[in-house]
Amino acid sequence: MSKAPAISRAAAVLRLLGKSAQPMGVNAIARELALVPSTCLYVLRALVEEELVAFDENTKRYTLEAGVLSLARGWLRRNGFAALAQPSLDRLAREHGMTMLGVQVVGMEHIILVAAAVGGGNFQLSAEVGSRFPALISATGRCIAAFGGHTAESLKKKFATLRWDNPPAFEEWMEQVEQTRAQGFGVDQSNYISGVTVVAAPVMGRNGGVSHALITLGITSVIDRVGAEVLGRAMLHAAQGIGDSLPT
Numbered sequence: 001m002s003k004a005p006a007i008s009r010a011a012a013v014l015r016l017l018g019k020s021a022q023p024m025g026v027n028a029i030a031r032e033l034a035l036v037p038s039t040c041l042y043v044l045r046a047l048v049e050e051e052l053v054a055f056d057e058n059t060k061r062y063t064l065e066a067g068v069l070s071l072a073r074g075w076l077r078r079n080g081f082a083a084l085a086q087p088s089l090d091r092l093a094r095e096h097g098m099t100m101l102g103v104q105v106v107g108m109e110h111i112i113l114v115a116a117a118v119g120g121g122n123f124q125l126s127a128e129v130g131s132r133f134p135a136l137i138s139a140t141g142r143c144i145a146a147f148g149g150h151t152a153e154s155l156k157k158k159f160a161t162l163r164w165d166n167p168p169a170f171e172e173w174m175e176q177v178e179q180t181r182a183q184g185f186g187v188d189q190s191n192y193i194s195g196v197t198v199v200a201a202p203v204m205g206r207n208g209g210v211s212h213a214l215i216t217l218g219i220t221s222v223i224d225r226v227g228a229e230v231l232g233r234a235m236l237h238a239a240q241g242i243g244d245s246l247p248t
Helices: 003-018 025-033 037-049 067-077 080-096 138-149 152-159 169-184 220-226 228-245
Strands: 053-055 061-064 099-106 111-116 132-134 186-189 196-204 210-219
Touching: 003 037, 003 053, 003 061, 025 037, 025 186, 037 053, 053 196, 080 099, 080 111, 080 196, 080 210, 080 228, 099 138, 132 138, 138 169, 138 186, 138 196, 138 210, 169 186, 186 228, 196 228, 210 220, 210 228, 220 228
Parallel strands: none
Antiparallel strands: 053 061, 099 111, 099 210, 111 132, 186 196, 196 210
16 A cells, blocks of 8 residues: 555546546546545546646546646656657667657566657557556566566566466566577567567666666568567667666
8 A cells, every 4th residue: 555545546547547548437437446436536626626637517527637748748858768769769760660669667567658759661550658568568578577687486476467469378488588688689479469579678777677678569570571680689789879878
């Protein structure tokens, strides 16, 4: 339980509204977050007052308000990784015609998309800045497992909570983690999303461990033509340069 439950509830409401494709009513929000409706209403009213959530009097539903964008823009301006990664992502996306992403790693809990670039290919996969994903999922997860200094026991516990389209066995995944450690970058071929290959290169923090990662996302047949190893080496070179330039 958080030492600041009101803040935890407010954060949960903001995350839920950020993921929802439609405005939500108080009862739906309370049900989704397992909150007492009166408590949920109190949190929502506070967020409306702070201009982080908007309330529609006609529909009685809530959505994110523009105040959230002001907070996000301020964070992005001060985030050294996003500023450093964007030119490399733009260049790699242009050179290879692929979607390139930059993520921040929050321990073994999750990764947050903080930068993105879309190449000029005919068919592109995309993801929105601010999206959150489980830390150990896909190619990025293999990098975190390979270079994060985590025990096999803690990895196995987190691995059991992941949802894949085509989940590998833990033993197979650990072999891929070892391969990632050997080659310096990770590859997920249709495990996380069927028909999609993900290639990731870690950005190492000054104090050890993986602080961020660069990611290529593409249809498997398209990435096969370019070569996952070619993409991995290119991203690894860029990731190393970004890591050396990150502030301490």
